[in-house]
Amino acid sequence: MRHVISSYDFSREEFHKLFELSDEILGGKLKPNVNGKVVSLAFFEPSTRTATSFATASWRIGAKVIGFTSVEGTSVEKGENFADTIRMLENYSECIVVRHKFDGAAKFASEVSEKPIVNAGDGKHEHPTQSMIDLYTVYKVFGQVDGLNFALFGDLKYARTVNSLLRALTRFKPKKVFLISPQQLRARREIVQELNYEVIERDNPYDVISDVDVLYVTRIQKERFPDEMEYEKIKESYVVDLKLVEHMKKDSIILHPLPRVNEIDRRVDKTPQAKYFYQASLGVPIRMALLYTILTG
Amino acid sequence: MRHVISSYDFSREEFHKLFELSDEILGGKLKPNVNGKVVSLAFFEPSTRTATSFATASWRIGAKVIGFTSVEGTSVEKGENFADTIRMLENYSECIVVRHKFDGAAKFASEVSEKPIVNAGDGKHEHPTQSMIDLYTVYKVFGQVDGLNFALFGDLKYARTVNSLLRALTRFKPKKVFLISPQQLRARREIVQELNYEVIERDNPYDVISDVDVLYVTRIQKERFPDEMEYEKIKESYVVDLKLVEHMKKDSIILHPLPRVNEIDRRVDKTPQAKYFYQASLGVPIRMALLYTILTG
Amino acid sequence: MRHVISSYDFSREEFHKLFELSDEILGGKLKPNVNGKVVSLAFFEPSTRTATSFATASWRIGAKVIGFTSVEGTSVEKGENFADTIRMLENYSECIVVRHKFDGAAKFASEVSEKPIVNAGDGKHEHPTQSMIDLYTVYKVFGQVDGLNFALFGDLKYARTVNSLLRALTRFKPKKVFLISPQQLRARREIVQELNYEVIERDNPYDVISDVDVLYVTRIQKERFPDEMEYEKIKESYVVDLKLVEHMKKDSIILHPLPRVNEIDRRVDKTPQAKYFYQASLGVPIRMALLYTILTG
Incomplete structure (x- = not known):
């Protein structure tokens, strides 16, 4: 038991x-x-x-x-x-x-x-079972979890899927782990500190996107911002659209725990990188x- | 598939x-x-x-x-x-x-x-699966669907069961198809026009009821009327009660997709024509x- | 059937x-x-x-x-x-x-x-199926239902589990049946009158608790009292707490149909008399x- x-x-x-x-x-x-x-x-x-x-x-x-x-x-x-x-x-x-x-x-x-x-x-x-799905998808696509560059993207502070994934990755050997989020939604310090690998924190996805193998997207919720103006300002920068995907590697993948609202443009669904429905099927x-x-x- | x-x-x-x-x-x-x-x-x-x-x-x-x-x-x-x-x-x-x-x-x-x-x-x-039930009930009672007189009764405009039944009947050879409803709730023109059989439209069920083999009842909902007075006026004419059943053929049947509210008087439940619970069982x-x-x- | x-x-x-x-x-x-x-x-x-x-x-x-x-x-x-x-x-x-x-x-x-x-x-x-559980628990613990002292405790007027239990006990030979409740929540006269055994009605559990084999607890709901002050007055007297349990026999048992809110103090859960989770398991x-x-x- x-x-x-x-x-x-x-x-x-x-x-x-x-x-x-x-x-x-x-x-x-x-x-x-x-x-x-x-x-x-x-x-x-x-x-x-x-x-x-x-x-x-x-x-x-x-x-x-x-x-x-x-x-x-x-x-x-x-x-x-x-x-x-x-x-x-x-x-x-x-x-x-x-x-x-x-x-x-x-x-x-x-x-x-x-x-x-x-x-x-x-x-x-x-x-934690979401992380099992996430990493199983990586394993199915790449044949292994080790040696890849991960980017966790969006709300890294309140998303429990992010906490579980960061912790699950301690069981593997990721090459680089990028954390891309607005300042207000940085991953929690207490979790980052306990990891056995280094993370690289960024505001702007374009700084690192061409380096990423696995882009893990989470939704940024309006309610997390005390001020709606703040939310409106950053909202657009944290959407995965065709323009962002163009900068991604050919064999990179986009994951999302779903349900998705607007954080991934529906036109991205047809790109070869879009693996979130496959992920859901696992x-x-x-x-x-x-x-x-x-x-x- | x-x-x-x-x-x-x-x-x-x-x-x-x-x-x-x-x-x-x-x-x-x-x-x-x-x-x-x-x-x-x-x-x-x-x-x-x-x-x-x-x-x-x-x-x-x-x-x-x-x-x-x-x-x-x-x-x-x-x-x-x-x-x-x-x-x-x-x-x-x-x-x-x-x-x-x-x-x-x-x-x-x-x-x-x-x-x-x-x-x-x-x-x-x-x-459409409601029409399968409807016609299967007819088939069980009469041994066939062809050659019978149907009357669809009540709200013929907004009831999806009526649309499906009218279309399902194109696969058979109904003798007569009566459409009995208030003016405001006539069957939709675009559906009537696509049928491969003729329909006979009436306001008053007593005009045709003695001719009917299968009386198909649907509920008229108050919300369909902009004016409650309008609804009150017609309401009573579109209830199946013992008086109406008296005018029906001995071996005719009454169907209803259920749930039923007031459109069939509960005393009708015990008449031999009442087949809506049997229908539900199919x-x-x-x-x-x-x-x-x-x-x- | x-x-x-x-x-x-x-x-x-x-x-x-x-x-x-x-x-x-x-x-x-x-x-x-x-x-x-x-x-x-x-x-x-x-x-x-x-x-x-x-x-x-x-x-x-x-x-x-x-x-x-x-x-x-x-x-x-x-x-x-x-x-x-x-x-x-x-x-x-x-x-x-x-x-x-x-x-x-x-x-x-x-x-x-x-x-x-x-x-x-x-x-x-x-x-009635709750009474089956209740008496099955008694049967499992004592080897039989006959010859025991029961106390039904709390709301005896509105609790359907009490009615069913009182009636189920007519099939057995309880030694004594105590009914402990505030005046306002006495068991219903029409039910008490139909029983084939005598009941002993009390306000104060301490009058009889040392005599009880099976204490059956039900919740007293605030809504039953027209006046909240009335409820506040009696509330405390109808809670099973460690003090009350101290007065109970070593091998007596406490039952409750669950869910329990505050009518059994959670510290009672660990006493040997607490059998309501075992009861639920049956x-x-x-x-x-x-x-x-x-x-x-």
Whole structure:
């Protein structure tokens, strides 16, 4: 039994094992079957993409899915506390996938539950299964994760996918890691300080874009700015458009955890660099591999 | 692989094949099994009946069901666009059932998705699987669809079930087709003009009711009238009550896509003509037949 | 085929049969399989715990689950009446689990439906499957239900779990049954009068607590008091805290249907008397036993 709370919960070897398991699933060599074990979705913060992806992965490995994908109409609304809800699901299922708006909620759930907890995003903290998808996509395209130049782009301060990805990269040997964001949305100091590789911080994507192998895009949200004028000023500089893509290497790739709003121009979808839909398609097999490992481990 | 967007997507032979497949399922001769393929429900417009019917049909043929039956708590609320949501579900599933409040949404989804799209109602446009149920009910009761007198009754302008039924009837040889509605809710000219049979339009159901074999009732909604007085005036004339049923043939039938509010008096439920609950009971087998055809085709 | 509307629908022998079936399921001797029959959840009043418990029980016996756990986005919102919704689910499934805010809703559903109805809570009336869990917990801990002293504590007037438990106890031979509540929330006279055992009513738990084997706690809701001052006065006296537990017998137990808000101090969770999480864990096996009995009966 193991919990998946942070990218740090996986070693380099374990990441590679997951990639290989996922390859076997995609290739039809492995037909995982957990024989009707039950997976709980405990989405205190709503999400279609992630919830549906976990549900699909669960069904496809022969599990059953229960739980909720929004707290409306749940006991949470009657005032039940988080721990009691987790204890309920612990009784019902063999694994609990938790999403919550508070940092640390998944960790707290893991202290309450004797069944494995999978963090599907907790506040501004982490979203480790997204990093598994991200790096699996890199692995599929480049054959490996090591030796590449990464650029994380957009909101690096509040995006939990960024925290998880930065931490996941400590398990590999990236060549260069660029962090491209407005001053207000720089990656958090406490995370940057704990990394075992150096990062290069920039405001302007054009300074480094021609050097990038993997461009990882996150959305900048208006709400992060105290002043709408501030937001309007920087907004345009943090959109991936055809002009930016022209400066990218031929064999570089653009990733995005999705959903995307305006931060990638739709015309980019047809460039060879656009790999975010392919990336999304890898969410189900890698989560199948993860849940299968947890439920049969 | 095929999409089901309009009643026009099915030929006379294909309708009959569906009816026969559904007969085999009901009779227990065929136990369809798609071995865990995944069906997505993408209900951007909420619906219990149709969503539950598709879900039941999917589970009963051995499929798994994912997706959403309301957009609350979905990425759609975060601003994700329709195409990206469809692309997500395309990654997760072998077939996508779409309901949307906009005309043409299903068609648009079929242009984005490489997986088959089933239109479960798009705005005021079409709802083709409802017509399959409607005509399958006629087929079960009368042994055939040809040679009968149909009357479509109520709101013929905004009801997508009416559009789909009128178009589905082009695949058969109805004897007479009466369209009974207030002036304001006449069937759309562009649809009437494309039909390969003649229609007879009337205001007053009593003019033709004794001639009708199949009375197809739809609800008139107050919101369709700019002036509530207008609505109050016509409301009573478009209710199926015991008095109207008395004028109907002994072996005629009353259909309704349900849910029904006040447009059929509850006392009618016990008349031999009332076949709308029987009709509803055929929703699952015919959708089993359709999904089975799509998923194994 | 049978409906489960009230605790009265089960005889002493049938309660014991359920307990034994549930024991076999827990012990792994019985692996119930209903081969894909369909269970409907018709939760007109939202509930996570009960809905998820029934869903889990259904999946674990090889059933499929359809329906709704909240009326938002359902036909009910379009004005469809309750009977038509039940008739819809009757077409789709082999069993319908109903929760509704109106007393008598489950009974009414059973008059409409030819498929078995399971009452999962109707207004202030009953919640019979909760009593099955309650008494099964007693049976597991004490080896039997007879000969024990029960105390029902808190809101005895509006809590449907109390009505069902009082009625279920008529099938057994409780030694003493204490009813501990404020004057305003006394158990209903019409229910007390129909019981085949005597009850002892008290305001103050300390009068009887040292005599109690099974303390059954329910939440007192502020809304029940016309005057908030009234509520504030009595509130503190109806909380189970460490002080009260100190007066309890070593081998007595505390039960609660959950969710719990403040009526049991969280520090009580670690006392040996606290059995409400264990009780919750028995919800799934006893409901598996019940649904299996209904679906194969």
